[in-house]
Every structure is written in structure tokens, then in C-alpha cells.
Amino acid sequence: MISLRLLIPIALAGALLGQQPEDHKNRDLGYDDTPQIPGQKWRVHDNTRPHPPKVTPAAQPGQPPSDAIVLFDGKDLSHWVMRGRGGATGAPQWKVENGYLEVVPRKGGIMTKEKFGDIQLHVEWMEPADVKGTSQSRGNSGIELMTRYELQVLESYEGVTYADGQAAAVYGTWPPLVNASRKAGEWQTYDIVFEAPRFEGDKVVKRACITVFHNGILVQHKAEYLGRAIHARVPMYAPHGAEEPLSLQNHGSVVRYRNIWVRKLKGYDQQ
Numbered sequence: 001m002i003s004l005r006l007l008i009p010i011a012l013a014g015a016l017l018g019q020q021p022e023d024h025k026n027r028d029l030g031y032d033d034t035p036q037i038p039g040q041k042w043r044v045h046d047n048t049r050p051h052p053p054k055v056t057p058a059a060q061p062g063q064p065p066s067d068a069i070v071l072f073d074g075k076d077l078s079h080w081v082m083r084g085r086g087g088a089t090g091a092p093q094w095k096v097e098n099g100y101l102e103v104v105p106r107k108g109g110i111m112t113k114e115k116f117g118d119i120q121l122h123v124e125w126m127e128p129a130d131v132k133g134t135s136q137s138r139g140n141s142g143i144e145l146m147t148r149y150e151l152q153v154l155e156s157y158e159g160v161t162y163a164d165g166q167a168a169a170v171y172g173t174w175p176p177l178v179n180a181s182r183k184a185g186e187w188q189t190y191d192i193v194f195e196a197p198r199f200e201g202d203k204v205v206k207r208a209c210i211t212v213f214h215n216g217i218l219v220q221h222k223a224e225y226l227g228r229a230i231h232a233r234v235p236m237y238a239p240h241g242a243e244e245p246l247s248l249q250n251h252g253s254v255v256r257y258r259n260i261w262v263r264k265l266k267g268y269d270q271q
């Protein structure tokens, strides 16, 4: 025989399931009487909080999702210009063939026409199989966020240089957490989340920071830039716009790029 102590909770549970109070049903889409999330303007499970936009992922990982801006698809360089000291200096003179973009030494770097602040960026790059040189001369290029904050590109599978200058280093500040380099002649991937610095007048109030997966392996995790890298000196900040072009460095080495796409990110403070 079932005791009353067991029957009462079972009966109560049944009543709740069968006769759900009206206000409880309406809470499937959120609440209006819950406490506020500290530091946010929203309540816990807030029924007025906007839903994030839908994005269609690519069929294959590494390919651009529906909201990406494709900066280089293997053929088209229309998003890019040559980068001179004072800015854009005309059509890009790097070589495009067989679905990749190749640095042409002594022709200067290239940069995007469009400007970016906080971004997610996917870049694929490859060192030539017959890469030559040593240390910083061995397949040197770079992803220059906002034309200033370099993520190093270098042949670091066999090549050796100072730790804060090898592939996937925040140049002059942070070596990668691990060396995830592939051999020269193999395509490599960088998946980057970059947060732009914030300035108030001449003062930096939030440093630029970067998270990087190199060939799918976490190599930088919210690593902060101390400013624009200067060879053999401590990096320094100088104020600039909230958005700036993305550039690819010409360091005199032949390096190839393909499948470059970017997503603009809305800051967490705006959600």
C-alpha cells in the first residue's frame, strides 16, 4: 500500500502538469518579473530581449558564413588597394593565380578599401615549399589588424627566430601558446577574433586584444597589444579611428594567401 507521504507529492505534481497556470504558459518566451542581470539592462530570461540574427553556416568549416564579407575568393582583388605611407596608392600589384594571392617582393603591402573595428577574420596562408632564408627573413609576412597590430606570418615549422617573432606571435610582445605550424608547402589557417583598442583623446582606455586559432589550435587567448610594434622597441599606441583597413605585410618574402573573409562584430557592450 502506498503511503500518504508519497501520494500527496504525486498528486500535486499531476495537478501542476495538467493545469498549468496561465502565467506559467506565457513564460515560454521569457519573464518580466525576474531580477536584472548585473551589469546589463536585461532581466534574467527577459521576454523583451531581442534575439540574435540568424546566420547560415558554410557547408564546409573554414568557408564564409552568410554574413561574412569575402575579401579574397581566389580571383577577385576588388576589395584591396596598394598601401603607401599616406594610404591607398592604386590597384594591388600582388600576383593572383591558381586561386591564391602571392606577395610580390618590393611592391609594398596591400590593404582593404573597407575599414574594420572588432572582427572575426579567417585567413589561409602558405609558405613556398622551397622557402629560403633564416630567422625573420624566412617567409615573413603578416596580418596587420587596423594596419597596425601584427599577427606574424613566418615559416616556423623548421625556421627558428626569437619567440615573440615566430608564426602566430603578437609581434614583439606575445609568442604563441604553442607552435602549431605546418610544413612549408602546406596551407595553414588563422581564425582570429580581434577587438580594436578604444581611445579617449590621446589616451588608450582599452587595449587591442586578439584570440587566434592556428590550424584549429588555440595559440593566442585575449592577448593584449601594447601598441603598434616597432622592431626591437616596446610597442606604443597612437590614437586612430574606431575602424581602420586590414593590411597584409610585404616583408620581401614570397608568401601566398587564399580564402580571406571577415565578419564585423558588435561589441558585448552594445547587446
Ligand code: MG
Residues within 6 Å of the ligand: 140, 141, 142, 150, 152, 153, 249, 251
Ligand atoms: Mg611579419
